[in-house]
């Protein structure tokens with residue numbers, strides 16, 4: 149889900165997260181602020197603000213714990229600049245660059261990492277090129293390609309829900325002249341699974357020379373396994389790698405819109421003309437505070453993993469298989485179609501993720517507060533009977 153400011157704006161339009169974006173004409177998607185905005189509006193539905201507030205919001209992979217005090221304090225101190233064009237911006241670009249050991253010329257800010265994904269699309273797909281990636285993944289990349297009259301090559305996930313990276317490398321080489329860039333969402337949304345570092349290495353080393361590789365690390369901060377590694381070192385090696393990061397998840401700033409790309413200088417220069425350069429002063433200060441507050445980031449990670457472990461253990465004990473996630477969301481296998489289930493949850497004031505074809509018997513659940521996760525489990529047990537588990541293989 150989501151990228152544009154309107155994504156988080158309160159719009160209404162509860163078609164209960166049921167429609168598929170691909171059925172919407174691209175002009176309409178464009179006019180409404182992009183496909184992710186449409187999806188979020190539908191997911192949120194026609195609710196009054198009071199109804200929205202009452203909902204357990206487990207649909208959009210937000211951070212329901214909210215920004216930490218240090219971030220709120222920094223943003224509040226920046227209100228005095230809101231009437232300005234030129235103002236002290238907390239040196240946000242330098243702070244991000246220092247954090248990753250790169251130079252400011254390697255950083256491009258976006259209004260959320262969603263803007264970065266769009267900018268990559270516009271930079272490398274215009275003229276009808278294709279993005280190659282897995283399916284399902286973060287669909288916004290493919291929807292943006294369609295919207296700008298470009299296209300995508302989507303390689304289905306394997307039966308175990310992992311990426312078929314060998315197949316993707318093979319296709320990228322076979323069809324190199326058609327492809328504008330390679331998209332890798334790591335960890336992947338909606339499955340929550342990582343792409344192991346050895347596979348990322350194989351991708352970087354075996355794609356056609358110079359093919360840009362967009363590695364979307366929106367959920368980087370929640371990963372807890374040594375098999376995973378950020379791709380930023382490849383940028384330092386001068387590979388054509390663009391890493392996208394966001395403050396929407398770990399920092400709890402989704403509605404404030406801040407993300408960035410880390411990439412080689414030449415790539416940033418190619419992308420910069422397509423960026424809106426419209427980041428607000430409050431979030432620049434909030435972003436700086438978030439990067440500097442490692443303890444607050446660790447606290448959020450810990451809370452999310454605690455809730456995720458508790459809820460997924462309860463689901464497994466109740467007889468339902470869960471894909472082992474490394475993110476702030478997970479997928480549970482329902483054994484029946486997800487679409488009507490989403491509505492059943494909504495009636496119990498719990499918002500859950502939309503369908504992710506072709507995984508139409510899986511439900512994506514974002515991790516919320518302890519109270520929200522309790523409400524989710526109560527609703528789940530009302531909607532689904534306890535089962536004797538047939539398998540204990542993740543997600544089967």
Ligand SMILES: Cc1ncc(COP(=O)(O)O)c(C=O)c1O
Pocket residue numbers: 149150151152208209259260261262263286333337364366367393394395396402406407
């Ligand atoms: C994989 C992935 N990438 C990017 C984004 C965009 O997030 P934002 O634009 O809020 O940074 C999301 C949002 O849910 C996401 O799941």
